[in-house]
Amino acid sequence: MITGFAGLTYKKFEGSTFQLLSDVVYNAMEMASVNSNDIDGLFFTMLSGTFDGKANIHFPSFQIPAFLGIKPRYIDIVDYGGPSALTMVYRAEKLVNSGEIDTALCIVGGKGSFLRENKVTADSVDKFYNISLTPFDEFFRVYEDMNPVTDYALVAKRHQKLFGTTDEQRAMIAVNQRKNAINNEKSLYKSPLSVKDVISSRLVSDPLRLLEIVYPVDGFHAFIVSKHQRNSNLRPLKIHFYGEAHWAEMPPELPDIVYTPTIESSKGVSLEKIDAFELYDSFTITVLLEIEDIGLTEKGKGGKFVEEKDTTFKGEIPINTGGGSLNVGQPAFMSGGVILEEALSQLNGMAKGHQVEGANRVLVNGIGGWNRGHAVTMVLGE
Amino acid sequence: MFDEIKKEYINLMNNEKLPYIKCKSCGNVFFYPRDYCPKCNSKNLEVKVSKGDGKVFSITKFQGKKGDTYYGIVEMDEGFRIYSNIKNSLEIGDKVTVEFIEENGRKIPIFKGLSGT
Ligand SMILES: [Zn+2]
Numbered sequence: 001m002i003t004g005f006a007g008l009t010y011k012k013f014e015g016s017t018f019q020l021l022s023d024v025v026y027n028a029m030e031m032a033s034v035n036s037n038d039i040d041g042l043f044f045t046m047l048s049g050t051f052d053g054k055a056n057i058h059f060p061s062f063q064i065p066a067f068l069g070i071k072p073r074y075i076d077i078v079d080y081g082g083p084s085a086l087t088m089v090y091r092a093e094k095l096v097n098s099g100e101i102d103t104a105l106c107i108v109g110g111k112g113s114f115l116r117e118n119k120v121t122a123d124s125v126d127k128f129y130n131i132s133l134t135p136f137d138e139f140f141r142v143y144e145d146m147n148p149v150t151d152y153a154l155v156a157k158r159h160q161k162l163f164g165t166t167d168e169q170r171a172m173i174a175v176n177q178r179k180n181a182i183n184n185e186k187s188l189y190k191s192p193l194s195v196k197d198v199i200s201s202r203l204v205s206d207p208l209r210l211l212e213i214v215y216p217v218d219g220f221h222a223f224i225v226s227k228h229q230r231n232s233n234l235r236p237l238k239i240h241f242y243g244e245a246h247w248a249e250m251p252p253e254l255p256d257i258v259y260t261p262t263i264e265s266s267k268g269v270s271l272e273k274i275d276a277f278e279l280y281d282s283f284t285i286t287v288l289l290e291i292e293d294i295g296l297t298e299k300g301k302g303g304k305f306v307e308e309k310d311t312t313f314k315g316e317i318p319i320n321t322g323g324g325s326l327n328v329g330q331p332a333f334m335s336g337g338v339i340l341e342e343a344l345s346q347l348n349g350m351a352k353g354h355q356v357e358g359a360n361r362v363l364v365n366g367i368g369g370w371n372r373g374h375a376v377t378m379v380l381g382e
Numbered sequence: 383m384f385d386e387i388k389k390e391y392i393n394l395m396n397n398e399k400l401p402y403i404k405c406k407s408c409g410n411v412f413f414y415p416r417d418y419c420p421k422c423n424s425k426n427l428e429v430k431v432s433k434g435d436g437k438v439f440s441i442t443k444f445q446g447k448k449g450d451t452y453y454g455i456v457e458m459d460e461g462f463r464i465y466s467n468i469k470n471s472l473e474i475g476d477k478v479t480v481e482f483i484e485e486n487g488r489k490i491p492i493f494k495g496l497s498g499t
């Protein structure tokens with residue numbers, strides 16, 4: 001069970017990535033009432049350029065335990081971006097239940113500011129480090145793009161064309177998430193937002209505008225999964241549903257780009273009795289796709305859905321109850337930690353100012369990897 | 383084999399021809415080169431040359447290095463799709479034809495609209 005969690009996000013953290021990492025890890029260990037000697041399983045993910053501006057650190061499986069002073073018996077690197085945080089917790093839970101390990105530490109994050117200041121995104125890190133990202137680089141990276149924004153813009157554009165989705169409908173997602181963010185102490189943005197504000201913000205990649213796009217920040221999230229509850233005051237939460245799907249195709253080779261693997265990872269999930277939805281929100285369009293792919297509405301009706309339903313934390317279908325990463329920021333280009341932390345806050349009555357009353361079951365959906373290649377759907381509850 | 387296909391692709395492009403791969407076992411067509419058909423795993427592949435006509439599958443505009451830049455996915459008449467820059471402002475479904483520009487000493491395909499501005 002998850003006995004501790006912590007997250008720290010900064011617009012820009014001035015210290016080293018390792019320093020930030022240890023602050024978060026020690027906060028999580030404190031909540032779980034464990035120390036570094038108890039940790040015998042380590043799970044982490046890492047993205048090029050997010051560790052003090054290095055393309056990678058040499059054998060992170062050595063450097064991270066060395067810095068934190070832990071001696072794991074088991075190490076697992078989960079590297080598919082957004083959903084990795086969810087997968088780590090799931091795998092840790094299985095290993096704890098099987099008796100293989102006692103206490104696992106799961107880490108996600110890094111520093112996004114270094115790349116941001118150099119105008120590099122996770123998808124264009126090749127241009128900065130002169131490294132190859134795909135086997136197809138010479139036929140694909142030769143074009144001028146602004147990935148990942150342009151890629152999601154292509155999806156939003158096609159969604160508009162196929163289903164008549166409007167800019168205003170997508171803007172509603174940003175507006176409602178901002179309402180949730182206003183009282184979240186972790187939120188970077190707290191001023192009220194209107195549909196007009198969103199659709200008059202700068203057009204970054206048609207049709208996506210500035211206020212529909214996540215802001216890369218510095219930060220880490222850490223989760224402790226342990227067989228010992230000790231002094232942890234967290235509810236003994238279980239993973240009620242877990243599904244994972246990976247679509248390896250290049251987007252031009254997918255049957256269509258308006259679907260995400262969520263359609264597969266969420267297969268069989270019951271949407272009844274779900275009190276809140278924490279959906280990966282790299283962009284407004286990402287949330288719209290997940291709403292459809294999870295089955296909250298049918299494909300193409302996501303625009304109408306967000307127009308008609310109150311998705312604020314007080315509403316009938318609360319979505320991204322803390323404002324999501326659109327407002328908290330996206331640490332190291334991966335939002336999995338942000339949505340998982342919010343789910344755990346909700347389930348433990350710790351979501352001050354944006355608490356969904358009687359939250360007993362939360363669905364978390366992660367999207368990740370270059371070009372929406374991965375999805376993980378998870379339901380947490382007691 | 384992969385390197386040979388890539389070499390053949392670049393040669394064709396330098397001669398202003400748009401290559402693609404057809405699987406002789408299952409008929410699957412694709413652009414991004416591989417040794418095995420990603421659909422049926424057959425190695426019985428053939429590099430073919432597209433007629434160069436297609437239509438916009440999706441398109442976006444952003445401020446690039448030289449101002450308004452269009453980037454999109456184009457669906458060719460032969461059935462495969464490719465990422466590319468597009469020369470002009472177009473809508474999804476508009477017809478396009480291939481052109482070649484020089485980039486870092488080699489030619490790469492881009493697309494030009496038959497309609498639009
Ligand atoms: Zn085949």
